Amino acid sequence: MTPSTKDQLVRDILVLENSITSPRDDREICFTFHQVISKLLSNDGFTTMFNPSPDTSNFDFMCFKEDSRDRICISLQNSTENITEERVHERVSFAFNYPYDRLIMFAPVAFTYSCYRFVNSTDPLKVELLTLDDLKTWTSKIEIESELNTYEYEDIIKIVSKTFIEKIAEDPNFLLKIEWREFEKTIAELFEGLAFHVTLTPSSKDGGKDIILEIVKNGSPIKYIVEIKHWKSKQLVGQKSVKEFLKVICKEKRESGLFLSTYGFTSNAFEGLTELERKKIKFGDEQKIVTLCHTYLKVKSGIWTPLQDLQEVLYEQTF
Structure with a gap:
C-alpha cells in the first residue's frame, strides 16, 4: 500500500465518520464504506464489489481473490442503535448457506456483548464484527506492517x-x-x-x-x-x-x-x-x-x- 493510498484511506475514514455523525444520505455511507473496506482488503489481495443481486443474498458487498476460492461477504448495518445478536445470527445463517468463508459486518454504532460471544462459536465460518474504531485500528496496523516491509x-x-x-x-x-x-x-x-x-x-x-x-x-x-x-x-x-x-x-x-x-x-x-x-x-x-x-x-x-x-x-x- 503506497503512502498516497494510505493517506486516501485515512481521509476516507474521516469522510465515513462525518457521514455517520451527520447523515445526509444512506447511499453516501454505503459508498464511503466501500471505499474504505476495499482498500483495506486489497492489502490482502481481495477485490471488493457491490453485490449485483442484493435481493437474493441480502449482502451489500462481495469479495474475491484471484486464483483462490476464498469468498467474503460484507453486510453494512446502517443503524443508529446497537446491533443485536438476532441480527448477527440471521446474517451468519445466510453466509453459511450460500456459502461464504468469511462474513464481515460493519455497524456505525456498536454491537451488543452477546454478539461477540455468539460469533466465537460460529466455526467453520469466520465472522468479524467491525465498528468505526476497528477500521481505524486496522488502518494503523497496515501502516506499521507496510513500513516494516520496506526493510x-x-x-x-x-x-x-x-x-x-x-x-x-x-x-x-x-x-x-x-x-x-x-x-x-x-x-x-x-x-x-x-x-x-x-x-x-x-x-x-x-x-x-x-x-x-x-x-x-x-x-x-x-x-x-x-x-x-x-x-x-x-x-x-x-x-x-x-x-x-x-x-x-x-x-x-x-x-x-x-x-x-x-x-x-x-x-x-x-x-x-x-x-x-x-x-x-x-x-x-x-x-x-x-x-x-x-x-x-x-x-x-x-x-x-x-x-x-x-x-x-x-x-x-x-x-
Missing part, C-alpha cells in the same frame, strides 16, 4: 535486537522474556556494534560455538569464539559444558573463548581446569551481559567511540 530481513533483526538491548540495560529481568535464538542474535548485535567482526553460526550446527568474533591486533587477525547458554529454567552451567567448550577452543586453535551464561555457573563448573586452560576461556554472567548492553548504547549514542583494544572489551567483567 530487509537483516534490518528487522537489527531493529529487534537493538530494542532488546535497550530493554536489558533498563531492566535485566527482561532477559527472561527473550527466547534463546533471539538472545544469540542480540549478543551478535552487541559485539558488532562494538566494532567486532561477527559471524553468527547456524542453529544446531555450531559444534559448541554460537558466535565467532574477529579483531585485528597489531596487524594480525585474531578470532575468538563465544558460547551462550540462556535457559529459561534458570539452570546453571556445569562442568561438562565448560569442558566441551574448551575442547572446541583448542580444536579450532582460537585465541580464547568467552562462555556467557545468563544465570551463571555451578560451584564446581571450573574444577579440574589447569592454569593454562583458565587463560583460554573466560566466563561471564548476567552482569557481563548488562555491561555490554550499556557499553553498546554509549557507543551508539555517540558518548564514546569503540575502544581500540577490543580484547579489553571482551574480557571486561569476566572471571
Whole structure:
C-alpha cells in the first residue's frame, strides 16, 4: 500500500465518520464504506464489489481473490442503535448457506456483548464484527506492517535486537522474556556494534560455538569464539559444558573463548581446569551481559567511540 493510498484511506475514514455523525444520505455511507473496506482488503489481495443481486443474498458487498476460492461477504448495518445478536445470527445463517468463508459486518454504532460471544462459536465460518474504531485500528496496523516491509530481513533483526538491548540495560529481568535464538542474535548485535567482526553460526550446527568474533591486533587477525547458554529454567552451567567448550577452543586453535551464561555457573563448573586452560576461556554472567548492553548504547549514542583494544572489551567483567 503506497503512502498516497494510505493517506486516501485515512481521509476516507474521516469522510465515513462525518457521514455517520451527520447523515445526509444512506447511499453516501454505503459508498464511503466501500471505499474504505476495499482498500483495506486489497492489502490482502481481495477485490471488493457491490453485490449485483442484493435481493437474493441480502449482502451489500462481495469479495474475491484471484486464483483462490476464498469468498467474503460484507453486510453494512446502517443503524443508529446497537446491533443485536438476532441480527448477527440471521446474517451468519445466510453466509453459511450460500456459502461464504468469511462474513464481515460493519455497524456505525456498536454491537451488543452477546454478539461477540455468539460469533466465537460460529466455526467453520469466520465472522468479524467491525465498528468505526476497528477500521481505524486496522488502518494503523497496515501502516506499521507496510513500513516494516520496506526493510530487509537483516534490518528487522537489527531493529529487534537493538530494542532488546535497550530493554536489558533498563531492566535485566527482561532477559527472561527473550527466547534463546533471539538472545544469540542480540549478543551478535552487541559485539558488532562494538566494532567486532561477527559471524553468527547456524542453529544446531555450531559444534559448541554460537558466535565467532574477529579483531585485528597489531596487524594480525585474531578470532575468538563465544558460547551462550540462556535457559529459561534458570539452570546453571556445569562442568561438562565448560569442558566441551574448551575442547572446541583448542580444536579450532582460537585465541580464547568467552562462555556467557545468563544465570551463571555451578560451584564446581571450573574444577579440574589447569592454569593454562583458565587463560583460554573466560566466563561471564548476567552482569557481563548488562555491561555490554550499556557499553553498546554509549557507543551508539555517540558518548564514546569503540575502544581500540577490543580484547579489553571482551574480557571486561569476566572471571
